[in-house]
Amino acid sequence: MCGIVGYIGNRDCTDVLIDALSKLEYRGYDSAGIAVFEKGTIKVEKCKGKLENLTNLMKIEGRPSGNCGIGHTRWATHGEPSDINSHPHGNKRVSIVHNGIIENYRELKEFLSKEGYAFESETDTEVVAKLLDYYYNNDPIDTIIKVLADIEGAYSLGIIFRDFPEHIYAVRKDSPLIVGLGEDENFIASDVPAILKYTRNYYLLNQDEICDITRTDVKICNVRRQTVKKEVQTANWDIDAAEKNGYEHFMLKEIHEQPSAVKMTVSPRIKNGLPDLSETGLTPEKLSAYNHIFIVACGTAMHAGMVGKYVIEKLARVGVTVDIASEFRYRDPLICENDLLVVISQSGETADTKAALELGKERGADTLAVVNVVGSSIAREADMVLYTNAGPEISVASTKAYSVQIAAMYLFAFELALVKEKISEDECREYVQALSDVPDLIEKTLETKELCQMAASKLLSSNSLLYIGRGLDYALSMEGSLKLKEISYIHSESYAAGELKHGTISLIEDQMPVIAVVTQKELLDKTVNNIKEVKSRHAMVVLVMSESVKIEDGVADFIIPIPETKEVLMPCIAAVPLQLIAYYTSVLKGNDVDQPRNLAKSVTVE
Ligand code: AGP
Numbered sequence: 001m002c003g004i005v006g007y008i009g010n011r012d013c014t015d016v017l018i019d020a021l022s023k024l025e026y027r028g029y030d031s032a033g034i035a036v037f038e039k040g041t042i043k044v045e046k047c048k049g050k051l052e053n054l055t056n057l058m059k060i061e062g063r064p065s066g067n068c069g070i071g072h073t074r075w076a077t078h079g080e081p082s083d084i085n086s087h088p089h090g091n092k093r094v095s096i097v098h099n100g101i102i103e104n105y106r107e108l109k110e111f112l113s114k115e116g117y118a119f120e121s122e123t124d125t126e127v128v129a130k131l132l133d134y135y136y137n138n139d140p141i142d143t144i145i146k147v148l149a150d151i152e153g154a155y156s157l158g159i160i161f162r163d164f165p166e167h168i169y170a171v172r173k174d175s176p177l178i179v180g181l182g183e184d185e186n187f188i189a190s191d192v193p194a195i196l197k198y199t200r201n202y203y204l205l206n207q208d209e210i211c212d213i214t215r216t217d218v219k220i221c222n223v224r225r226q227t228v229k230k231e232v233q234t235a236n237w238d239i240d241a242a243e244k245n246g247y248e249h250f251m252l253k254e255i256h257e258q259p260s261a262v263k264m265t266v267s268p269r270i271k272n273g274l275p276d277l278s279e280t281g282l283t284p285e286k287l288s289a290y291n292h293i294f295i296v297a298c299g300t301a302m303h304a305g306m307v308g309k310y311v312i313e314k315l316a317r318v319g320v321t322v323d324i325a326s327e328f329r330y331r332d333p334l335i336c337e338n339d340l341l342v343v344i345s346q347s348g349e350t351a352d353t354k355a356a357l358e359l360g361k362e363r364g365a366d367t368l369a370v371v372n373v374v375g376s377s378i379a380r381e382a383d384m385v386l387y388t389n390a391g392p393e394i395s396v397a398s399t400k401a402y403s404v405q406i407a408a409m410y411l412f413a414f415e416l417a418l419v420k421e422k423i424s425e426d427e428c429r430e431y432v433q434a435l436s437d438v439p440d441l442i443e444k445t446l447e448t449k450e451l452c453q454m455a456a457s458k459l460l461s462s463n464s465l466l467y468i469g470r471g472l473d474y475a476l477s478m479e480g481s482l483k484l485k486e487i488s489y490i491h492s493e494s495y496a497a498g499e500l501k502h503g504t505i506s507l508i509e510d511q512m513p514v515i516a517v518v519t520q521k522e523l524l525d526k527t528v529n530n531i532k533e534v535k536s537r538h539a540m541v542v543l544v545m546s547e548s549v550k551i552e553d554g555v556a557d558f559i560i561p562i563p564e565t566k567e568v569l570m571p572c573i574a575a576v577p578l579q580l581i582a583y584y585t586s587v588l589k590g591n592d593v594d595q596p597r598n599l600a601k602s603v604t605v606e
Contacts (some may be wrong), residue, residue: 001600002087002099003073004026004177005194006168008215009185013037014063017071020187020194022051026394028189028249028600029073030081031155035095036069036089037165042095046072046086067215068165070158070188072097075600078105079122089121090129093136093162098125099190100175101605108150124153132159140169144210145223148173154351154604156205158188158571160597168213172205175604176349176377179203179211179218183233186213192235193242193392200235204375233375241391249593251395251487254580256446258403259439262572264389265404266411266435273429275415280351280368280384282412287419290340293320294365296356297330297344298603300398300482301405305344306475307571308409314465314568315431316417325352326606329359337364344410345369346393346401347602348376355606357381370408373403386412388511395594396601397487399579402479403442407570410435434566438573445576451560452577455515455542458558459490460512466504466534467494467578469517470527476571477517480578487586487596497530508537515581516556518545519570531555544577546570 003024007016015362032054033046043064051073058064072087079085087589090093102108105124108131113119117130128151140161154174161167170177170188178189178506180195180202187195187202188211195202203218205211209228212219220228247253275386293312295305302324309320323333325343329352335341341360345353348371357378360367369382372390379385388404414431417423419546423431433528459465465484467477484492495504497516508514514534518527528551535541535555543556548563560577564570586593 001027001075001602001604003029003190003194004070004097004099004158004188006070006170006188006213006296007185008068008166008168008213009182010067010215011185013066013069017069018051018055019197020189021071021073023193024073024190025051025595025602026396027394028071028075028595030076031074031083031086032072033088034064034069034071035090035160036064037066037160038064040165040335042090042092042160042162044088044095046088047083048081048086060339068160068168069161070095070168077101077605078124085121085123087125089123089126091133094129094132096125096129096132096162097158098128099156099604102127102151102155102531103153104151112418128155128157129437138163139211139229140164140167141212141221141225144169144171145225146221148208148223156190165213165562170205170213171208172212172411173207174351174354174377177205179205179213181218184215186215186218188213193394194236196239196242200357201232202235237391249395251397251399251583251593254395254400257391257404258576259443261390261400261404262407262442263439265407269411270432270436273432274418274425275411275428275432277305277386277411277415280386282368282384282415286366287416289338290318290366291338293318293340294333294335294360295320295342295343295344296321296323296325296353298325298352300402300479301344301346301353303475303479303482304402304405304409306478307344307406307472308342308413310472310475311413311568312416313410315413315423316420316423318416318420319575323356325350325356329355335360335363335365339365339405341365341367343367343369343382344405345378346372348373348378348396349602349604350378351604351606354378354381368418370405372404396596396599397483397582403572407438408437410569418489420582431566434569438565438569441565441573444563445573448560448562448577449580452580453584455558455560456581456588457543458540459488459513459585460588461583461603462490464507465513465515465516466507467492467517468497468500468530470497470523471520471576472568472571473517473519473523474526476574476578478516479575480515480582483579483582484585486599487582487591487593488589489591489597490585497527500530500533505533505537508534508539510538511540513542514539515544517543517574518543518549519574520567521546524549528555544574
């Protein structure tokens with residue numbers, strides 16, 4: 001969602017802000033703006049649309065010239081995307097950028113209106129700007145503390161005051177913010193890619209920590225004005241990881257990074273041929289004590305949880321409930337001590353997943369976070385963390401994050417099955433070996449690229465299509481369908497193949513595409529029967545199937561054969577063509593692949 005940046009140093013601030021904001025474009029946004037100190041005044045430039053619009057606007061209005069300022073990309077929540085609703089907000093005395101939602105903005109607006117303040121925008125953020133002005137007493141930290149006492153909700157804020165042109169102030173609660181540490185220059189940003197060109201060192205801010213940043217110093221305190229000491233974090237990936245490196249889109253690059261990403265997730269967790277998750281704190285004693293496992297996540301991460309459920313139940317014979325995080329938090333789930341809550345999140349900042357984690361903790365369950373972004377809120381709040389080590393994922397459509405999440409689920413399932421004595425050590429070694437071989441198979445599966453492109457070309461004229469599969473293939477179909485929807489804007493649904501006859505098959509009409517996934521041989525005949533049912537109603541069937549599967553001629557219109565491994569591991573392989581089909585459909589439709597409309601990479605509001 002919204003991206004925040006700030007810079008103070010010797011460089012041209014406008015250049016740095018625009019460059020840093022461009023590195024946050026992946027988060028999704030619909031307007032952009034900056035506020036820069038120029039000759040003692042705060043100069044603001046902002047407008048609806050992409051950063052290009054902002055740079056074009058500055059060509060007309062003049063670009064602010066200075067060495068200190070803040071910038072923002074806005075993903076609209078309160079008020080449509082428009083020039084006036086764009087950030088920064090404020091007046092001549094104070095200017096702010098905000099990520100998050102101020103929940104009590106209506107009552108604050110009413111109060112401030114009575115105090116004589118007039119509001120220009122429909123945003124919740126403007127309330128914070130006006131409140132800062134209201135409390136302003138020539139002591140920025142004291143002013144901020146007073147405002148924090150009044151506002152409720154989630155926020156990270158970058159603030160500048162006209163009277164303090166050598167300072168940026170920042171604070172966060174439930175929305176991410178880091179402070180980048182350079183030489184004679186410092187930064188604030190929503191995420192590491194924004195600052196990587198300038199520095200790899202940064203501070204992670206905790207809840208309600210307030211920073212006073214100058215070019216040579218960063219002072220951090222809490223709301224009681226007590227000094228907070230921080231450990232410097234160092235980003236362990238370089239700038240190339242956040243660049244396209246010759247690929248047309250980040251999504252394609254990230255699809256190709258899956259072999260190495262899976263390797264990075266799996267290899268460090270194998271000791272003597274067996275899974276070893278001890279680094280997370282998951283001891284055999286703990287594992288053997290869990291009665292039930294809840295897996296909670298959103299979107300693609302939830303689909304990875306679905307794969308986890310099948311595999312854990314099959315191998316470890318422990319009951320697993322998978323929940324959508326936004327439902328879990330409001331359904332009064334039967335989670336308690338002796339249960340394990342696994343939350344899965346690429347960003348580690350997803351608001352619903354974070355709330356689910358908090359609920360699980362409140363109920364006394366142990367919590368394990370499967371997270372990609374190091375030091376993210378979810379990683380910090382969970383009892384145990386399993387980092388997926390995939391490096392930055394920039395494309396909104398998640399691909400490598402999905403693969404590493406399911407790889408983490410396999411490691412967990414293997415270890416649990418071993419501890420629960422549902423598989424022998426030898427069997428466990430075989431599973432681990434097969435998982436270690438998966439990266440090579442993904443590499444091979446990438447060779448289906450052209451076939452996937454051809455399959456994609458057959459979907460272009462459709463308004464709607466179905467994905468079907470059984471068991472693990474159904475879990476995977478859910479992800480295939482989501483991927484296609486989010487970047488191609490073609491409606492699709494995933495169905496358990498056996499469920500079609502109970503209503504959905506009435507949708508099938510001449511040449512409607514049905515993408516079927518068949519990798520589970522035990523279910524082969526049954527799924528093939530379901531495919532025949534749609535085929536005989538003139539559906540156009542694209543079949544993604546294990547290469548050794550033999551099916552009669554005429555069952556499918558188009559077949560994408562994929563390499564094989566143990567059946568439980570097939571989602572790692574079969575995910576690739578489904579991602580590629582979605583990717584090429586989006587490309588062929590001329591869509592914005594990496595930043596699909598209306599979507600944000602990390603959903604930090606409810
Ligand atoms: C997937 O392509 C989407 N971008 C989305 O479903 C995503 O997986 C979901 O919002 C969860 O995000 P998280 O993994 O960062 O928590």
